Amino acid sequence: MTDDGTTNPLGQPIGAEVPGWEQRPHPPRTPIEGRICRIEPLDPDRHAGDLFAAVSADTEGRMWTYLPYGPFVEEDLYRAWLAEAATGSDPLFYTIVDTATGKALGLASYLRIDTRNGSIEVGHVAYPPALQRTIAGTEAQFLLMRRAFDELGYRRYEWKCNALNDASKRAAERYGFTYEGTFRQAAVVKGRNRDTAWFSILDSEWPAVRAGFEAWLGPANFDGQGRQTQSLADLIGLHS
Template sequence: MKAGCDMTERVNGFGQAIGPDVENWTARPRPPRTAMSGRTCRVEPYEPRHASDLFAAYSKDREGRNWTYMGYGPFEEENAFAEFAAATYPGDDPMFHVVVDAQSGRALGVASFLRIDPANGVIEVGHINFSPALQATVMASEAMFLMMGRVFDELGYRRYEWKCDALNAPSRRAAARLGFVYEGTFRQAVIYKGRNRDTAWFSITDGEWPALKAAFEAWLDPSNFDADGRQKRALASFRG
């Protein structure tokens, strides 16, 4: 059952401040291995058949910039990428999904659910690697919206997290644009590729989700785009 949470400040019998009760809470289900479909894209669990499409899409990133803030890659050969994908993408946590262009049927990028915590209703989105053909598109935003909808509407989680290298300016901008709230930076959190990473944390809570959902739905409406597919109003403008 999805919980209700009265945020009124409370104290215990010793006058100490304590958190609000979370009523009727039960552990949440784990994400299912089923597709999420939208107007412009489909987000579906990774399968080996996606590897060729993904490698082709990533190969358009000639300089390998997409991989700068990933803990792996880039991959120069399709066989090497396919081996990496076979070893990494089929697991349950992280649970990798591919973003498939609804028009062409091609897989153009990946994102995953990870650090899945059913007992506390917390889940993270990460390992986001969108190819040049997917970046800054309606598909990219809709894919994130579909994953949010699964977390909050379908599964009833309380908190959705986004974390990135604090130096990854595009990821930080994307998190803010999508409605995630910056919470702080964990210094010297990770070592990857032989270098330090300070990790910036962002989140959305279930109480924030209804307004964000309404903003996404208004932004994604076809009436918000002209004949060339350009947005008339930015996503943030629908959040007020």
């Protein structure tokens, strides 16, 4: 995909030109409205209570296994962590809010924000049980992608995870990311080695991914019990 046959006067292969490329803007601290959920900039004063209640439902602490922080067993400790996280611009944290109830359900962020080259990563995805395997959880990922590609004009969208985190790798593939490889001994997290699996979506791939998400999220794709008619991966494949 990256070898387009372009060469310089010396006959050496070089990359394709990117006509009119300009540095992209940094993501704003503004909401993103969806049908099932809304993405809001993290505000500990508004969101901490709901978020702590949501994460506390994960009594075994499974959602924290591959995150570099947590679990938080005391609300004051979690509020302090949220307060610090909310001040940063990279990572830039957002809260996932249920539009029907107004309750904050989970977190995600943009990070490794490279405005010069148009590359951005989604990460720090913290989905408590109430958000796992839900339409809202999937829509939240779509809303963040849509902002990065359609609103901000980024050309590369990344997903990285611990190579041992099979659930995260399956989610990346379901969302239309392409696996690019594993960086061995990439980090030490909670005193343990982390090999990091890399995935990406390019701007050239985004139209098919977007069409698949839009078809999957449409009310017609769900029966009276809320069960999907067609899978997201199949719908993305139909538009590729």
